[in-house]
Amino acid sequence: TQLLEQSPQFLSIQEGENLTVYCNSSSVFSSLQWYRQEPGEGPVLLVTVVTGGEVKKLKRLTFQFGDARKDSSLHITAAQPGDTGLYLCAGVYNNNDMRFGAGTRLTVKP
Amino acid sequence: DAGITQSPRYKITETGRQVTLMCHQTWSHSYMFWYRQDLGHGLRLIYYSAAADITDKGEVPDGYVVSRSKTENFPLTLESATRSQTSVYFCASRLAGSQYFGPGTRLTVL
Numbered sequence: 001t002q003l004l005e006q007s008p009q010f011l012s013i014q015e016g017e018n019l020t021v022y023c024n025s026s027s028v029f030s031s032l033q034w035y036r037q038e039p040g041e042g043p044v045l046l047v048t049v050v051t052g053g054e055v056k057k058l059k060r061l062t063f064q065f066g067d068a069r070k071d072s073s074l075h076i077t078a079a080q081p082g083d084t085g086l087y088l089c090a091g092v093y094n095n096n097d098m099r100f101g102a103g104t105r106l107t108v109k110p
Numbered sequence: 111d112a113g114i115t116q117s118p119r120y121k122i123t124e125t126g127r128q129v130t131l132m133c134h135q136t137w138s139h140s141y142m143f144w145y146r147q148d149l150g151h152g153l154r155l156i157y158y159s160a161a162a163d164i165t166d167k168g169e170v171p172d173g174y175v176v177s178r179s180k181t182e183n184f185p186l187t188l189e190s191a192t193r194s195q196t197s198v199y200f201c202a203s204r205l206a207g208s209q210y211f212g213p214g215t216r217l218t219v220l
Contacts, residue, residue: 004152031207033209040213040214041213041214042114042200042202042211042212042213042214043153043200043209043211044211045208045209045210048207048208088152088153090153090209092207098155098209099155099169100145100152100153100154101152102150102151102152103152
């Protein structure tokens, strides 16, 4: 049973489109992280959100932490082929235990 | 600027053989982790270490052994490999809540 559910599992869009991926759990987290992983490489940390309702922006990427600190979303504006990859969310519990979702595999076609 | 290195990058072995995956970091981070990544499961924690000579089980420790005699090295041993241990293995270190992953080892057990 996955403690963190990510949706959709797969997403294929055209360059220039907007998209949102979701990370949901029944657990409350002290913080939540988003990673991006490219084929043959390890995940790379994109952002950490800590406060309920927090919104962080990283260029065309917008990350939001739910008010109850149980869910998060990642919105990409005007997606580009370079955004292609596996996006993973990871919830951090109060004891510093971290659990990962299965990921959303994004393909952006030129 | 090596960061975290893993070796070998690819390994094919047979059921019942002992296999050791190596992980080396150049930063002297206290915390180090071993994950396995499988389709549909995301990243699952095998073992972690808070410091040299301190290790603890993660979510899926059965069939694995770790040691940490030096801060910079964290080898993972499969004492008697099974087909279910075919996976991609990632080593990571952590500093101030941010995890840094190695490039991974793709292990196939025949």
